[in-house]
Amino acid sequence: MCPILFQVGGFTLYAYGFFLGLGLAVAVGLSALKARKEGIHFERIIELFFYTVFSAIVGARALFVLINFDFFRQHPWQVLRFSEGGLEFYGGLALGVPVAVFYLKWNKLPVWRWADLFTPYVALGLAFGRVGCFLAGCCYGKETSLPWGVTFTRPASLARLNVPLHPTQLYEAAACLAIFVFLTWMERRRSFGGQVFWLFVLLYAVTRFVIEMVRDDPRGFIWGGLLSTSQGLGIPLAILSVFMLFYLKRHRRS
Numbered sequence: 001m002c003p004i005l006f007q008v009g010g011f012t013l014y015a016y017g018f019f020l021g022l023g024l025a026v027a028v029g030l031s032a033l034k035a036r037k038e039g040i041h042f043e044r045i046i047e048l049f050f051y052t053v054f055s056a057i058v059g060a061r062a063l064f065v066l067i068n069f070d071f072f073r074q075h076p077w078q079v080l081r082f083s084e085g086g087l088e089f090y091g092g093l094a095l096g097v098p099v100a101v102f103y104l105k106w107n108k109l110p111v112w113r114w115a116d117l118f119t120p121y122v123a124l125g126l127a128f129g130r131v132g133c134f135l136a137g138c139c140y141g142k143e144t145s146l147p148w149g150v151t152f153t154r155p156a157s158l159a160r161l162n163v164p165l166h167p168t169q170l171y172e173a174a175a176c177l178a179i180f181v182f183l184t185w186m187e188r189r190r191s192f193g194g195q196v197f198w199l200f201v202l203l204y205a206v207t208r209f210v211i212e213m214v215r216d217d218p219r220g221f222i223w224g225g226l227l228s229t230s231q232g233l234g235i236p237l238a239i240l241s242v243f244m245l246f247y248l249k250r251h252r253r254s
Contacts, residue, residue, distance in 0.1 A: 003136045003156040023125035024053060031118045043148045051103055056096030063091025067220035067229050112193030119197045120183040127176035134169035141237025142216040146220025167215045175207040194248045202241035205234035
């Protein structure tokens with residue numbers, strides 16, 4: 001598609017980085033507007049997002065490096081090169097969530113209320129990020145004969161070239177957008193604290209598991225290639241989500 005949006009002199013604007021940044025900006029901006037309506041100080045939102053986003057990026061990159069350890073062991077200088085993608089959502093979740101919880105606990109703020117308040121915008125931000133993946137060509141799908149298959153032709157693209165592929169990036173972008181709409185609707189109808197957050201984890205885990213079936217990029221496999229790394233992580237997360245939804249409903253935490 002279009003891995004590089006434009007170049008001016010020595011400056012290059014990569015599609016992946018641009019849409020990742022745009023997704024973060026939209027998520028933070030909309031969260032700040034919602035927080036203002038809820039009477040939450042803007043400074044709190046900025047602090048929370050700074051610590052959470054920074055730690056999530058570190059965790060997402062760390063998991064990607066671990067999955068592709070053989071490559072980065074031979075090319076260690078590539079660890080900090082983000083222009084070609086290389087962030088694993090589950091790694092970001094694994095580090096970002098504990099940091100966010102620690103911040104909220106430290107400041108004596110209600111964890112589940114804040115989690116439910118801002119989680120929908122995480123899904124929206126992910127949708128923007130996957131558009132960036134599509135333009136860069138990373139996270140590409142298997143070859144397909146379906147009419148909506150996409151053929152990447154630009155040499156700078158990270159996808160396989162000159163064959164129609166499943167647009168798995170757009171599948172996930174559409175799924176994340178649908179999850180955002182559902183969670184926004186659900187937020188007004190939630191019956192207990194944490195419901196929106198754990199519904200997001202469950203829906204994303206299931207969606208990602210299905211989409212992984214038609215992905216074809218190198219992304220790490222477990223159990224002799226039976227499952228991708230993301231599928232292997234998604235199964236316990238889905239189980240945990242179901243458990244937490246029943247547990248929190250029973251205990252009615254807010």
